[in-house]
Amino acid sequence: MASASATSAHPSAHRSHMARWLVVAVPYLWLLLFFVAPFLIIFKISLSDTAIAMPPYTPVFKGFDAFGDFASKLDLENYLFLTSDPLYIKAYLSSLRIALISTFLLLLIGYPMALAMARAPNSLRPTLVMLVILPFWTSFLIRVYAWIGILKPDGLLTLLLQAIGFMGPDDQVQIFRTDIAVFIGMVYSYLPFMVLPLYAALEKMDATLLEAASDLGCPPWKAFWKITFPLSLPGVIAGSMICFIPITGEFVIPDLLGGADTLMIGKTLWTEFFGNRDWPLASAVAVILLILLVVPIAIFQNQQKRVV
Amino acid sequence: MKSSRFDATVLTLGFAFLYIPIVILVIYSFNASKLVTVWGGFSLNWYRTMWSNQGLMDAAWVTLRVGVLSATIGTVLGTLAALSLTRYQRFYGRTLFSGMIYAPLVMPEVITGLSMLLLFVALNVDRGFWTVTIAHTTFTMCYVAIVVQSRLMTFDRSLEEAALDLGCPPVKTFFKITLPLIFPAVLAGWMLAFTLSLDDLVIASFNTGPGATTLPIKIYSQVRLGVTPEINAICTILIGLVTIGVILASLTTKRTEMRRIRDEHDAARAEP
Numbered sequence: 001m002a003s004a005s006a007t008s009a010h011p012s013a014h015r016s017h018m019a020r021w022l023v024v025a026v027p028y029l030w031l032l033l034f035f036v037a038p039f040l041i042i043f044k045i046s047l048s049d050t051a052i053a054m055p056p057y058t059p060v061f062k063g064f065d066a067f068g069d070f071a072s073k074l075d076l077e078n079y080l081f082l083t084s085d086p087l088y089i090k091a092y093l094s095s096l097r098i099a100l101i102s103t104f105l106l107l108l109i110g111y112p113m114a115l116a117m118a119r120a121p122n123s124l125r126p127t128l129v130m131l132v133i134l135p136f137w138t139s140f141l142i143r144v145y146a147w148i149g150i151l152k153p154d155g156l157l158t159l160l161l162q163a164i165g166f167m168g169p170d171d172q173v174q175i176f177r178t179d180i181a182v183f184i185g186m187v188y189s190y191l192p193f194m195v196l197p198l199y200a201a202l203e204k205m206d207a208t209l210l211e212a213a214s215d216l217g218c219p220p221w222k223a224f225w226k227i228t229f230p231l232s233l234p235g236v237i238a239g240s241m242i243c244f245i246p247i248t249g250e251f252v253i254p255d256l257l258g259g260a261d262t263l264m265i266g267k268t269l270w271t272e273f274f275g276n277r278d279w280p281l282a283s284a285v286a287v288i289l290l291i292l293l294v295v296p297i298a299i300f301q302n303q304q305k306r307v308v
Numbered sequence: 309m310k311s312s313r314f315d316a317t318v319l320t321l322g323f324a325f326l327y328i329p330i331v332i333l334v335i336y337s338f339n340a341s342k343l344v345t346v347w348g349g350f351s352l353n354w355y356r357t358m359w360s361n362q363g364l365m366d367a368a369w370v371t372l373r374v375g376v377l378s379a380t381i382g383t384v385l386g387t388l389a390a391l392s393l394t395r396y397q398r399f400y401g402r403t404l405f406s407g408m409i410y411a412p413l414v415m416p417e418v419i420t421g422l423s424m425l426l427l428f429v430a431l432n433v434d435r436g437f438w439t440v441t442i443a444h445t446t447f448t449m450c451y452v453a454i455v456v457q458s459r460l461m462t463f464d465r466s467l468e469e470a471a472l473d474l475g476c477p478p479v480k481t482f483f484k485i486t487l488p489l490i491f492p493a494v495l496a497g498w499m500l501a502f503t504l505s506l507d508d509l510v511i512a513s514f515n516t517g518p519g520a521t522t523l524p525i526k527i528y529s530q531v532r533l534g535v536t537p538e539i540n541a542i543c544t545i546l547i548g549l550v551t552i553g554v555i556l557a558s559l560t561t562k563r564t565e566m567r568r569i570r571d572e573h574d575a576a577r578a579e580p
Contacts (some may be wrong), residue, residue: 030446116319131326
């Protein structure tokens with residue numbers, strides 16, 4: 001009796017096991033092939049020599065037989081070049097500086113917005129969330145492009161300031177192609193990414209805590225720093241990481257809004273790759289950027305895992 | 309009450325900051341003047357120029373095909389990934405797997421783009437339509453996984469368990485019970501994937517080849533040459549399409565949500 005039911009259940013159990021295996025294996029293998037393997041390759045190519053060819057690098061190894069050969073040919077030339085030219089070090093530092101300042105500005109603007117959204121009446125909240133998300137659905141490139149028309153020396157900001165008499169008719173706003181324009185572009189493009197995690201953290205907060213504090217005579221600003229802010233810290237960390245990491249490698253914004261002296265590593269990598277066609281050097285630039293971002297990425301991953 | 313006035317001010321300023329640039333861009337697409345900053349009267353001239361620009365139209369067609377294909381494959385893979393993460397607490401390399409889901413969300417695009425290109429070169433694949441599609445699938449599936457995962461975490465599994473107890477095979481249970489219930493999230497994931505693909509410049513630039521110029525690549529190269537109202541026109545159309553899509557999607561989710569609430573209500577009333 002028992003064996004009969006076991007055999008009859010067997011094919012279906014086997015199929016469900018197969019299905020289960022496929023559910024995990026298909027996305028797993030896809031990401032291994034198209035996300036992890038490329039990183040191993042980029043690391044390998046960063047150690048090879050430049051060549052004028054298609055692809056423009058000398059392969060470090062051809063097949064697994066040549067493994068000994070591979071080890072002997074590895075060289076750190078590209079990395080040594082990166083450290084010898086102060087331009088690259090400056091670009092890394094400048095990227096980190098721009099990303100830090102942008103993230104700080106985003107917090108400064110995003111926090112009051114998220115707080116206001118979390119304190120809004122229940123019925124209004126979904127609409128407010130929708131309004132924050134909607135610009136994110138419109139193209140990144142389009143949103144950066146929109147700022148060019150505003151910030152150009154003969155652009156709309158100049159016209160507006162001249163019209164209200166804040167500026168003489170011959171004066172022009174000198175923001176376009178400076179770091180200030182880059183900050184505006186960064187804050188504008190990444191604001192939804194900052195506001196949403198902050199809102200998620202603030203919305204979950206227990207309002208009775210603040211009532212208790214105020215009943216016990218705690219002034220509102222003190223209650224904010226003692227209760228609201230510490231409790232929203234997971235949102236602050238998540239939002240900051242979601243903004244800081246991609247901003248460090250940002251290309252489009254510094255390229256379209258920044259000036260010739262706006263150094264950012266994403267731009268450097270782009271130039272090495274598309275301009276100078278130096279693939280190994282571009283790979284080395286990418287590997288070092290990745291190493292710089294390992295700690296923030298680890299913090300982000302940890303945060304996400306705790307949320308889940 | 310003082311804080312509510314502060315909140316209203318903050319939100320008004322914040323939303324003005326988010327929306328004014330887009331509104332200006334849309335308004336100036338109807339500008340008769342060739343100068344982007346001088347208003348020369350209402351005209352649909354730039355839409356006509358845009359329509360007859362063959363290069364732009366070809367790019368739009370490529371972008372649309374890449375978007376639909378990569379969003380569809382990405383949604384299937386992302387939904388599977390979300391199921392693996394929420395349903396199977398233990399499998400070999402789970403930490404690596406969740407790492408691979410979260411990392412692409414924050415990875416700078418230049419790194420993702422360059423590394424994928426180097427993979428395609430190493431595999432000796434010709435760059436073009438398919439390489440862009442695969443690249444887009446890879447990063448959009450992670451966004452889909454996050455969206456679907458958050459739905460699955462609040463999912464009431466008793467319906468699934470009931471189906472399984474009544475002898476419905478697991479695969480059939482998934483298609484009959486689970487998928488219809490999580491469908492709004494899957495649809496939202498698809499839309500997100502589609503817009504991300506439509507939007508991407510950097511990853512597409514690295515992985516594109518002859519005959520596979522996408523719209524962002526085209527727009528970018530034109531923007532570098534200078535701002536023209538023609539770009540405003542194509543941007544306005546894209547914004548319009550996305551807005552319509554988002555409104556339709558939110559209406560659909562609202563309707564399914566309402567139906568669900570009504571059903572639950574009826575079920576509760578039917579109980580003795």
